[in-house]
Amino acid sequence: MDNKNWYARPWYEWIGWVFWLALLVLFVQSAFTSTYELEPQAALISWVVAAVLVLFAAIIWGMRAFRR
Amino acid sequence: MSEFKVDRRTFLQMLGAAGATGAVATVRFPADMTAIAREANENRPSELWGRPFWVKAVPEVTLGMGEMTGDYQRWNPARDQFHSWSSYVGEAEAGRVSELGAKNEATWMKEGKPGFSLRDIALSNGANLVNMSNGPYGGADVGLQSWQPQPWTMGLREKAQALGVTYDVTPEEAARDVKAAARLYGSAITGITTLDTRLVYEFNGRGQAIFFEDVEAPFTDEEKCVIPSRFNRVVAIASRMSPEAFYRSPSQIGSAAADLGYSSMTWTSGMVAEFIRSLGYHAVPLKNDFCSTVAFGVLAGLGELGRTNRLVTPEYGPMVRLSVVLTDMPLALDGPIDAGIAEFCTRCKKCAESCPSGALSFEDNPSFDVPQGYEWVNAGHKAWWPDQTKCYSYWGEITTGCGICHAVCPWGKKDKAWLHDLSKTTAAATPMFDSFMRRMDDAFGYGLKNSDDEQKLWWELDLPEYGLDTTQAHKRI
Numbered sequence: 001m002d003n004k005n006w007y008a009r010p011w012y013e014w015i016g017w018v019f020w021l022a023l024l025v026l027f028v029q030s031a032f033t034s035t036y037e038l039e040p041q042a043a044l045i046s047w048v049v050a051a052v053l054v055l056f057a058a059i060i061w062g063m064r065a066f067r068r
Numbered sequence: 069m070s071e072f073k074v075d076r077r078t079f080l081q082m083l084g085a086a087g088a089t090g091a092v093a094t095v096r097f098p099a100d101m102t103a104i105a106r107e108a109n110e111n112r113p114s115e116l117w118g119r120p121f122w123v124k125a126v127p128e129v130t131l132g133m134g135e136m137t138g139d140y141q142r143w144n145p146a147r148d149q150f151h152s153w154s155s156y157v158g159e160a161e162a163g164r165v166s167e168l169g170a171k172n173e174a175t176w177m178k179e180g181k182p183g184f185s186l187r188d189i190a191l192s193n194g195a196n197l198v199n200m201s202n203g204p205y206g207g208a209d210v211g212l213q214s215w216q217p218q219p220w221t222m223g224l225r226e227k228a229q230a231l232g233v234t235y236d237v238t239p240e241e242a243a244r245d246v247k248a249a250a251r252l253y254g255s256a257i258t259g260i261t262t263l264d265t266r267l268v269y270e271f272n273g274r275g276q277a278i279f280f281e282d283v284e285a286p287f288t289d290e291e292k293c294v295i296p297s298r299f300n301r302v303v304a305i306a307s308r309m310s311p312e313a314f315y316r317s318p319s320q321i322g323s324a325a326a327d328l329g330y331s332s333m334t335w336t337s338g339m340v341a342e343f344i345r346s347l348g349y350h351a352v353p354l355k356n357d358f359c360s361t362v363a364f365g366v367l368a369g370l371g372e373l374g375r376t377n378r379l380v381t382p383e384y385g386p387m388v389r390l391s392v393v394l395t396d397m398p399l400a401l402d403g404p405i406d407a408g409i410a411e412f413c414t415r416c417k418k419c420a421e422s423c424p425s426g427a428l429s430f431e432d433n434p435s436f437d438v439p440q441g442y443e444w445v446n447a448g449h450k451a452w453w454p455d456q457t458k459c460y461s462y463w464g465e466i467t468t469g470c471g472i473c474h475a476v477c478p479w480g481k482k483d484k485a486w487l488h489d490l491s492k493t494t495a496a497a498t499p500m501f502d503s504f505m506r507r508m509d510d511a512f513g514y515g516l517k518n519s520d521d522e523q524k525l526w527w528e529l530d531l532p533e534y535g536l537d538t539t540q541a542h543k544r545i
Binding site for chain 2 (some may be wrong): 037041
């Protein structure tokens with residue numbers, strides 16, 4: 001897979017990435033609103049989960065780039 | 069085969085539920101869709117007015133907790149823990165608790181213990197003003213809880229009569245109007261059910277006997293309260309308590325939230341009654357010293373009966389206080405709801421685990437069987453039965469109401485985080501993830517904020533009026 005057709009991946013993988021994006025949005029939103037709701041522990045956990053999700057995506061993309 | 073119709077509203081409800089909860093929810097959807105469609109086809113437009121889409125109308129109270137057996141009797145509040153605690157626990161224990169309570173109160177006031185200092189007690193006292201203006205418990209037909217039309221209402225009635233103007237609407241329209249007025253006066257959730265006289269106490273908190281008689285208007289005298297036997301509707305009202313204050317339970321700050329809830333009950337039910345009387349009908353506003361407001365609340369669909377033997381609403385959890393208005397106004401009926409709350413209670417048990425006095429039941433399911441010696445509860449229906457004497461003894465020791473069971477309830481969250489909506493939607497659709505969500509509730513640190521630092525911090529918070537986000541669960545602001 002070269003850089004020009006990075007989007008050429010099976011349909012089920014795209015579903016996985018949509019699910020990943022939904023989770024990321026959910027936890028980032030939870031992180032911001034938990035602060036607003038005076039729930040610092042919930043905010044912290046939400047930030048950690050969001051960070052893990054971003055890290056997971058970075059590792060996947062990194063592995064792909066390395067393979068190329 | 070019965071005809072199955074799905075209107076636009078029902079379709080959107082189904083679509084929303086399906087999208088939010090995924091494939092797992094389909095396990096229960098066929099039955100739920102049928103129920104929702106059936107209710108929608110029964111022409112009861114007021115039924116789920118203003119409720120979240122995942123709250124479903126059901127024909128019976130969840131887990132069979134609405135059924136009353138022949139053993140069910142009208143309640144005499146002289147039997148409850150507030151009136152008979154010392155006889156239940158014995159004079160020696162009552163003396164010990166009273167002595168300890170007095171000592172704690174004096175020590176904590178002198179030390180300025182956060183949550184129990186003079187300013188905290190003053191906070192609670194101020195919040196209690198409207199509630200206590202009717203006298204401590206059992207204030208029928210007095211002050212804001214008057215059973216009679218006020219002079220300005222009589223003037224309006226006379227003017228309308230002279231002009232030949234009447235309030236001529238359908239019961240559905242009348243129900244909508246009452247709910248809109250109640251919301252303005254402070255009701256977070258309003259529901260309407262039939263008046264089952266068994267749920268009105270035999271005596272009120274002041275020992276006046278309560279009768280249903282063939283009279284034109286309700287009245288009271290020194291010995292009795294008389295309600296017209298033609299009254300057949302109950303408007304059930306949920307008044308919210310400030311979550312951020314109540315999370316400080318047990319303390320005078322938490323108690324202030326409850327006291328303000330009682331004051332809100334007083335003015336809201338009184339105003340709703342006056343609204344109904346202004347339209348030419350009779351109305352009797354009541355609080356929980358006169359009837360089982362919890363039972364009426366469950367039957368009117370405000371929420372479900374929880375493990376605490378109290379009402380738990382889908383929107384605010386147990387963070388509400390309940391009052392009712394009995395009336396002869398023709399109003400369209402609401403019915404019980406299922407939001408997965410009682411089912412969640414069978415697995416969660418967080419309130420029972422958190423109760424410092426061990427008063428709450430750990431039984432998996434509610435039961436008709438009242439434990440031996442529980443004279444302070446009314447048998448003849450299914451519930452989780454609490455040991456109210458243990459609860460009340462703890463109140464005595466800490467010199468204020470407790471409230472921990474309400475504060476830790478996972479349903480009592482604020483609603484800005486979408487995760488909370490997703491969790492409640494999922495719980496309403498399937499019990500499969502109830503235990504997981506309970507564990508997440510612990511992990512995210514929700515519930516009590518009753519450390520000394522948190523008690524002091526409350527005075528620094530820039531909270532909205534009444535400590536409430538009044539946009540919670542509502543679509544318009």
